[in-house]
Amino acid sequence: MQPLRSRCVAFVAAVVMSASAFGADTDWPQFRGPGGLGIGTGKPPVEFGPEKNVLWKIDVPFGHSSPCILGNRIFLTGLDDGKLVTLCVDRTDGHELWRAVAPAEKIEPIQRIASPASPTPCTDGQRVYVYLGSFGLLAYDLDGHEQWRHPLPTPIVEFGTGASPILADGKLIVVCDQDMGSYLLAVDAATGKQVWRTERPEFLRSFSSPFLWKHDGGEELVVAGSLWVRGYGVKDGHELWSCQGTARVSNATPVAGDGMLLVSSWNVGGDDGDRVTMAPFDEFLAANDLNHDGLLTVDEFPPGPVKSRFSQMDVNKDGHVTREEYEHMRDMFAQAVNQLFAIQPGGHGDITKTKVLWTVSRHLPYVSSPLCYQGRVYAIKNGGLASCYDQRTGQTIYQAERLDAPGDYYSSAVAADGRVYVASQKGTVVVIDASQDATQLKVLARNAMGEQVYATPALLDGHIYLRTEKHLFAFGEK
DSSP states (O other): OOOHHHHHHHHHHHHHHHHHHTTOTTOBOSTTSGGGOOBOOSOOOSSOBTTBSEEEEEEOOBOOOOOEEETTEEEEEEEETTEEEEEEEETTTOOEEEEEEOOOSSOOOOOTTOOSOOSOOEEOSSEEEEEETTTEEEEEETTSOEEEEEEOOOOSOTTOOOOOOEEETTEEEEEEOOSSSOEEEEEETTTOOEEEEEEOTTOOOOOOOOEEEEETTEEEEEEEOSSEEEEEETTTOOEEEEEEOOOSSOOSOOEEETTEEEEEEOOTTOSGGGOOOOOOHHHHHHHHOTTOSSOBOGGGSOSSTTGGGHHHHOTTOSSOBOHHHHHHHHHHHHHOOOEEEEEOSOOOEEOTTTSEEEEEOSSOOSSSOOEEETTEEEEEETTTEEEEEETTTOOEEEEEEEOSOOSOOOSOOEEETTEEEEEOTTSEEEEEEOOTTOOSOOEEEEEEOSSOOOSOOEEETTEEEEEOSSEEEEEOOO
């Protein structure tokens, strides 16, 4: 029989490994941490920066992916000397443990301020998984050895890949909403083999990550896309419900709190006072088809918001817009809705008129995802405007209050210890009072990093792990 001491040691080791595998307090296993909720642990510092409360700082390759943390390991992706890499660093001091090069033959096209390493890795405690638009899906063990690869076609969108993968019921889930051939995919986390694939042909480009909504003892996958947000079964990817009310292009990822789902989307041309309209195809063709071939090239569009979206209309990228492509975009502009809204669980079919609890249509985020924290919903609009609503009713607590940290916000808000942390692209991390008695915006600190920030911070065990343009910082009270 095994000695008692050995059995006790083995038991403790098993408990530690089990806790890590299921996302304990010492893990931040995906985009926005446990459950994708953006809620951290411990008491992170309020004031920090390049010279204050720095535990360590390291150089990292170019990329926008956020830290993924498992125990003592931090995973990131980046572009280094023309190669896409996954790297793992030690959480205690930041020294590099390993890096692996993705077998991408060509780097996907990206927007001017984007990165081909934007999706955040995820982990189940056994492997770390990455999604790179330039290659597809890759899985590594915790020591950096490749376990499997699942190549995917490069998404048909010139802005680059943005959606992060998540794990659900032993499956790795990725959404690819592109200008043609959109789909939701599940592969076996252990082998990389396809389990199911759900086509989304009516959806054009969007960049929201899938969200695993847990409620009433079950769970379902939620994907916000163009014009609609939809729920899918985890087991086989079948559609459960659909709710209209999103923008033409969805960037923010849904979140949940107290059993409700919160969805936010905003895009140009969807506000009532600033809606983009397009003339019927025949009328537009008669006025602009200069060579009378029945098709439209970019030079045949007059300057304006419609011409600037030519590449979105030209879904097959052949340099021409057909009647079908034109009318699809016209219909999207007409139906687009910019709003933040709450959805009740338990819906089936079209739930647009039956399960939406409340909506807000002003001062909406563009990319930054909403945050549900202690009964309130926080939303950050570009320009540094913060809003806060009662989660149950949508009642405004405060709206469009200035953070005095202007610029765009691509990072999403996270919270811990009664405070909300949100980073501007220009590199200021604003800390907001999120206590229950806060009836107006109260900024506790504005922390200038001296570099741009696109990634979302990880708040774990009282520490802040923040990726800037060139560095990864660990902050904490010394």
